[in-house]
Amino acid sequence: MTDTSKASVTLVTIGADECGQRVDNFLLRMLKGVPKSHVYRIVRSGEVRVNKGRIDVTYRLAEGDVLRIPPVRVAEKVDTSSASAAATQVEIPVIFEDDALIALNKPSGMAVHGGSGLSFGVIELLRAQRPQARFLELVHRLDRDTSGILLVAKKRSALTKLHEMLRDNHQIDKRYLALVEDVWPHTRNHVKLKLLKFETPDGERRVKVSEDGLSSHTVVNRRQVWADCSLVECELKTGRTHQIRVHLAQSGHPILGDDKYGEPAVNRALQKRGLRRMFLHAWRLTLIHPLTGDKLVLEAPLPDELQSFLNVLNAK
Numbered sequence: 472m473t474d475t476s477k478a479s480v481t482l483v484t485i486g487a488d489e490c491g492q493r494v495d496n497f498l499l500r501m502l503k504g505v506p507k508s509h510v511y512r513i514v515r516s517g518e519v520r521v522n523k524g525r526i527d528v529t530y531r532l533a534e535g536d537v538l539r540i541p542p543v544r545v546a547e548k549v550d551t552s553s554a555s556a557a558a559t560q561v562e563i564p565v566i567f568e569d570d571a572l573i574a575l576n577k578p579s580g581m582a583v584h585g586g587s588g589l590s591f592g593v594i595e596l597l598r599a600q601r602p603q604a605r606f607l608e609l610v611h612r613l614d615r616d617t618s619g620i621l622l623v624a625k626k627r628s629a630l631t632k633l634h635e636m637l638r639d640n641h642q643i644d645k646r647y648l649a650l651v652e653d654v655w656p657h658t659r660n661h662v663k664l665k666l667l668k669f670e671t672p673d674g675e676r677r678v679k680v681s682e683d684g685l686s687s688h689t690v691v692n693r694r695q696v697w698a699d700c701s702l703v704e705c706e707l708k709t710g711r712t713h714q715i716r717v718h719l720a721q722s723g724h725p726i727l728g729d730d731k732y733g734e735p736a737v738n739r740a741l742q743k744r745g746l747r748r749m750f751l752h753a754w755r756l757t758l759i760h761p762l763t764g765d766k767l768v769l770e771a772p773l774p775d776e777l778q779s780f781l782n783v784l785n786a787k
Contacts, residue, residue: 484536505543563578563596570626576621578774579617594609609622610633618774644755646707652734655703661690667684689714691718748776752777755770
């Protein structure tokens with residue numbers, strides 16, 4: 472890939488390593504710190520061009536394409552020095568690794584990437600710990616307060632294939648464990664709602680149910696019930712922002728410890744009982760390896776703080 476700048480416009484010639492990916496994904500990785508909404512706006516307005524022609528966000532880059540990127544203001548840069556300083560202090564457990572991908576067990580409280588006031592996230596930390604790695608990119612994302620399996624690609628070909636698999640909701644089976652308020656009434660049921668992203672007046676990202684939103688689907692399986700809460704296993708059939716959190720809250724059973732969609736009074740009481748985080752964990756991923764074709768079943772056990780809370784419930 473080669474870059475030249477003319478009148479604050481950047482021209483990028485796509486090389487073999489960049490070809491095959493969607494232009495929106497390429498721009499989001501290149502323009503770190505630029506809001507996603509702004510990236511989509513400059514594509515739709517025609518400010519972003521390929522070979523001097525307009526394209527849409529689904530366009531897939533080809534080797535030799537010349538991509539025109541207009542001048543944009545990056546809101547904030549990730550502090551790589553902070554990531555480097557933390558690299559020797561923070562260890563994120565590796566569940567699986569080969570020459571194509573890494574499966575991490577992300578702890579709660581750590582963002583997957585820096586920005587929005589955070590000096591670094593998981594991906595910056597991983598790059599600081601592996602300075603010789605030529606390619607490390609997030610395959611998907613987890614909310615900051617959600618723990619569990621997070622995939623990182625070590626090859627462009629693996630990343631492209633995994634993104635294709637994620638777009639086809641039947642190719643990757645994603646299961647989460649959540650502890651919800653009150654007794655979940657169904658052994659197994661389907662929650663299907665249209666979800667719309669919006670920002671609160673103070674700039675916080677939220678999601679609400681709206682006819683103007685995107686279709687979403689979660690299958691909820693009841694695993695264990697106590698007097699005032701239930702452990703459920705959630706199968707993600709789509710991958711919308713905050714999908715599980717909104718689906719469970721909208722069903723009348725918010726996730727315990729959820730500070731966005733849960734009950735503040737309930738969460739305060741839970742802290743006194745020992746639950747000081749949201750009880751949502753990306754527990755299992757089942758997929759076909761993007762390069763070898765082998766079946767992978769990846770599991771991340773519940774973190775100690777969540778398992779300890781279940782142990783307290785079971786001891787009653």
